[in-house]
Amino acid sequence: MNEIRLIEVKQDIHADNEALANELRQRLRKEQTFLLNLMSSPGAGKTTTILSTISALGDDLRVGVIEADIDSMVDAEKVAAQGISTIQLRTGGFCHLDASMVKRGLEGLDLDNLDAVIIENVGNLVCPAEFDTGAIKNAMILSVPEGDDKPLKYPLMFSVCDVLLVNKIDYLEFADFDLAALRQRALRLNPTLQIFEISAKTGAGIEAWADWFRREAGAFLSS
């Protein structure tokens, strides 16, 4: 085995986003809107998960969606086709959403008639983790085909989330994916992380996750 050399490349983060995010959370409390920020890699199943979740919530909560896309409206069209209030943020190349973008998205929705809003962030395991969107809770999806080593490589994302949805569990029998190892790696970074195993396509596990959503939104709205 060859020796591996290591070079550290330092980062320069501009993050005066925090104040606006906190302001947004105060406003959400006043307006009684629970806001969930959903993040993942491209193709992990964010849109399908949002649709299954809203369907599982039924009449319990009125949920709107903020869709972020770099250049298309594909996902927003899919969500709106289900009769869900949807607003599209086209980021024009931006790799993440920040609180100011989410603020504009919320202004485009009729919050008086919504109890909760789900943000579908840009498909990216890196940048979205660095920017507080003002959401009340943060969730991420890791899909089985991506591999169980992702907490080692994208630790910040696993650290900032309240929930990890392990999606596409219908692929478990075809993939080399060790669920126990994933759990251990994720919980080492974030001991209070809630982990749900789901298949947004088949609906497996969606009820337990929707229960969490119902409970957390309910607690926020009644507080």
Next chain:
Amino acid sequence: MNEIRLIEVKQDIHADNEALANELRQRLRKEQTFLLNLMSSPGAGKTTTILSTISALGDDLRVGVIEADIDSMVDAEKVAAQGISTIQLRTGGFCHLDASMVKRGLEGLDLDNLDAVIIENVGNLVCPAEFDTGAIKNAMILSVPEGDDKPLKYPLMFSVCDVLLVNKIDYLEFADFDLAALRQRALRLNPTLQIFEISAKTGAGIEAWADWFRREAGAFLSS
């Protein structure tokens, strides 16, 4: 279907990276090193593809690897374990590589004893597409479980690449993935894109892709 509102969020790119990338290409020509930049989402199979490619190239080319990772050395360790010259760039949160980082990576390799270097960029379909690394050719992987709609959502990545490797074709029978639709969407963005269907795990299709690599590297080295 509800009406979808659209908000444009403008981007602010700082890209005085171009000059350094061109300087790097001149140096690669002088030093006779073919440099390939490999990009993809997290978990699309970059490391496995690199290993299969180098194995398929056999003794034809001496290939080194620059591994970019935000926070771990998992991939570099895997590559180095195969006796391949490897250097790890730890980006400390950066979501992409630029030419200055690649320059430092190349300085850490013994280029006199290498004909080609493959860069494994940060797993991200957005940011790496915006930064010229100085590479001679750019390739991307899209894995089947990510879905055939990705050219619509991440158009820049498909536009800047010379090659698209459609990986994990062993998943085709389980996934709703339309190869013809993917090709059409990708070629609409980039009519000269070379597309190879591979499974880095089973080795399917690797020979044709390795032939492309051999040919392009050979043309560059003899020019």
